[in-house]
Amino acid sequence: MTEKLNRTGSNSSIPASHEDKRIKEKELIDRALKRDEIAFSEIVSLYKAKVSATVYSILGKEYVEEVSHEAFIRAFNSIDRYRRDSSFYTYLIRITVNLCRDEIRRKQIKQMFNFSEVFGKNDDTSTDEQVRDEVSVDPVSVFDTEETITIVREEMQSLPPILRTAVTMREIDELSYTEIAKLLNISVGTAKTRVFRARQVLRDKLTTRLNYGK
Amino acid sequence: MENSCHYSQYADGFVHGELNDSEIKEFSNHLSTCSFCGAEVQEIANLRDSLNFAYQFPLDERFNYNVLRSLHQREQIKPIREIKIAFEDILISLATMVAIAILGIQLFGAPKVASVEMAGRLTNIERTSVEQTSLSNDQVLEIVMRSK
Numbered sequence: 001m002t003e004k005l006n007r008t009g010s011n012s013s014i015p016a017s018h019e020d021k022r023i024k025e026k027e028l029i030d031r032a033l034k035r036d037e038i039a040f041s042e043i044v045s046l047y048k049a050k051v052s053a054t055v056y057s058i059l060g061k062e063y064v065e066e067v068s069h070e071a072f073i074r075a076f077n078s079i080d081r082y083r084r085d086s087s088f089y090t091y092l093i094r095i096t097v098n099l100c101r102d103e104i105r106r107k108q109i110k111q112m113f114n115f116s117e118v119f120g121k122n123d124d125t126s127t128d129e130q131v132r133d134e135v136s137v138d139p140v141s142v143f144d145t146e147e148t149i150t151i152v153r154e155e156m157q158s159l160p161p162i163l164r165t166a167v168t169m170r171e172i173d174e175l176s177y178t179e180i181a182k183l184l185n186i187s188v189g190t191a192k193t194r195v196f197r198a199r200q201v202l203r204d205k206l207t208t209r210l211n212y213g214k
Numbered sequence: 215m216e217n218s219c220h221y222s223q224y225a226d227g228f229v230h231g232e233l234n235d236s237e238i239k240e241f242s243n244h245l246s247t248c249s250f251c252g253a254e255v256q257e258i259a260n261l262r263d264s265l266n267f268a269y270q271f272p273l274d275e276r277f278n279y280n281v282l283r284s285l286h287q288r289e290q291i292k293p294i295r296e297i298k299i300a301f302e303d304i305l306i307s308l309a310t311m312v313a314i315a316i317l318g319i320q321l322f323g324a325p326k327v328a329s330v331e332m333a334g335r336l337t338n339i340e341r342t343s344v345e346q347t348s349l350s351n352d353q354v355l356e357i358v359m360r361s362k
Contacts, residue, residue: 037282040281040282040285041278041281041282044277044278044281044282045278048273048277048278049270049271049273052269052271052273053266053269053270053271054269055271056269056271057265057268057269061271064271064273065273065277068273068277069277069280069281069284072281073281073284073285073288076281076285077285077288148264149264149267149268152264152265152268153268153269156265156268167265168265170230171261171262171265171266172265172266172269174230176230176232199257199258199261202261203257203261
């Protein structure tokens, strides 16, 4: 896409092989089923970056700790019911995404009954506003990369939730289209369309805002 | 640069490591000659990396501790809940037994002839007539004693 985006991506970690991850995960789950606390902690350490990034991307920064915490608790409390037909990671992401969707619904209901605009004061600190506030703190002092990242976040937040969720599951959670379709209860074709559409919108907007030459 | 290429459908899977060995080889060869697919691969990879970078949110060891603490708290509640359920079960069982006993007494009634001794003092005709009455044992006994 761009040089700027290239620079931002330079810090991404290289994932371990799928087989290594699978073996490690299986061993941890076996121990967790025996209520081994160290195993629980290791699972948290292993997946908290992905879970927090998912929540951050779908809901916003202010929800990360609370929703991530709840996702792990729910996953561990229902670990006895976890069927090994998919990875525990996928199971955890399913719980996380469901929590995010619940929160989005709550936010939508809250917005429907939000009368504060009538009085000219909006106490609801929505994600979009927070991001805009962050941008307006001190535009001069932010580094170029930081500005780029803020723009990426802004444009992600401007996507409709269904597109944002789909592209998050694909690009951040690294799930296959089959997994995305299963978790969102949609067809594989619809999952592909949503991700493709989200990419297209982001590409167009980022190209415009970051002055990328075509 | 071309405007489209049918190979570009592999770009997504290539970036996400979902192609098999032969597909990787074929697409890699194609990439060396197709600028459209090259740009497509780069854009998908850049977007993926950008999003992963943009949404980093460091959760320290305190987060692990808080999760474990919450698990502990919820597990401590569990036995109390189980004891409560067991106690309720016992109460329900006792209440059911009492209800069945009362129902049984109501349906079949208390024997009109209360004791063997008393029964022994009644003739068969007396016994039949006693069983057909709705008098209490004491009342029946009084009537019988008077008649004798």
